[in-house]
Amino acid sequence: MAIQTKLRKWGNSVGVVIPNEFLRKNNLREGQEIIIEIVKKNTIKELFGSLKDWKIDSQKLKEDLRKDWSK
Numbered sequence: 001m002a003i004q005t006k007l008r009k010w011g012n013s014v015g016v017v018i019p020n021e022f023l024r025k026n027n028l029r030e031g032q033e034i035i036i037e038i039v040k041k042n043t044i045k046e047l048f049g050s051l052k053d054w055k056i057d058s059q060k061l062k063e064d065l066r067k068d069w070s071k
Contacts, residue, residue, distance in 0.1 A: 001026065
Protein backbone atom coordinates (compact mmCIF):
# COMPACT_ATOMS: atom_id res chain seq x y z
CA MET A 1 0.00 0.00 0.00
CA ALA A 2 1.33 3.44 -0.86
CA ILE A 3 0.77 6.85 0.68
CA GLN A 4 1.56 10.32 -0.54
CA THR A 5 3.22 12.67 1.93
CA LYS A 6 5.60 15.61 1.99
CA LEU A 7 9.15 15.84 3.25
CA ARG A 8 9.33 18.06 6.32
CA LYS A 9 12.20 19.84 8.05
CA TRP A 10 13.13 18.18 11.35
CA GLY A 11 16.08 19.88 13.04
CA ASN A 12 19.03 19.61 10.65
CA SER A 13 17.37 16.73 8.80
CA VAL A 14 14.30 16.08 6.70
CA GLY A 15 11.68 13.55 7.75
CA VAL A 16 8.56 11.83 6.51
CA VAL A 17 5.34 11.85 8.53
CA ILE A 18 3.24 8.71 8.22
CA PRO A 19 -0.45 9.34 8.97
CA ASN A 20 -1.94 7.47 11.97
CA GLU A 21 -4.70 6.02 9.79
CA PHE A 22 -2.08 4.29 7.63
CA LEU A 23 -0.28 2.99 10.73
CA ARG A 24 -3.52 1.54 12.16
CA LYS A 25 -4.59 -0.08 8.88
CA ASN A 26 -1.18 -1.75 8.53
CA ASN A 27 -0.77 -2.66 12.22
CA LEU A 28 2.46 -0.63 12.51
CA ARG A 29 3.85 0.78 15.75
CA GLU A 30 6.62 3.15 16.75
CA GLY A 31 9.97 1.35 16.90
CA GLN A 32 9.17 -1.25 14.21
CA GLU A 33 11.54 -1.46 11.28
CA ILE A 34 10.04 -0.78 7.86
CA ILE A 35 11.31 -0.37 4.32
CA ILE A 36 10.40 2.82 2.47
CA GLU A 37 10.65 3.04 -1.31
CA ILE A 38 11.10 6.64 -2.41
CA VAL A 39 9.67 7.77 -5.75
CA LYS A 40 9.68 11.44 -6.66
CA LYS A 41 6.28 12.64 -7.75
CA ASN A 42 6.51 14.47 -11.07
CA THR A 43 4.17 17.26 -11.96
CA ILE A 44 2.22 17.17 -15.21
CA LYS A 45 4.40 20.03 -16.43
CA GLU A 46 7.57 18.02 -15.76
CA LEU A 47 6.13 14.96 -17.48
CA PHE A 48 5.02 16.73 -20.62
CA GLY A 49 8.09 18.96 -20.66
CA SER A 50 10.14 15.78 -21.03
CA LEU A 51 8.35 14.99 -24.31
CA LYS A 52 10.09 17.73 -26.29
CA ASP A 53 12.21 15.23 -28.25
CA TRP A 54 9.29 12.92 -29.04
CA LYS A 55 8.02 12.88 -32.59
CA ILE A 56 4.39 12.98 -31.46
CA ASP A 57 2.06 15.86 -30.76
CA SER A 58 2.07 16.31 -26.98
CA GLN A 59 -1.25 18.18 -27.07
CA LYS A 60 -2.91 15.22 -28.80
CA LEU A 61 -1.35 12.87 -26.26
CA LYS A 62 -2.74 14.96 -23.37
CA GLU A 63 -6.20 14.94 -24.95
CA ASP A 64 -6.07 11.16 -25.42
CA LEU A 65 -5.00 10.67 -21.80
CA ARG A 66 -7.83 12.89 -20.55
CA LYS A 67 -10.33 10.75 -22.49
CA ASP A 68 -9.01 7.62 -20.74
CA TRP A 69 -9.11 9.30 -17.31
CA SER A 70 -12.78 10.18 -17.68
CA LYS A 71 -13.83 6.57 -18.29
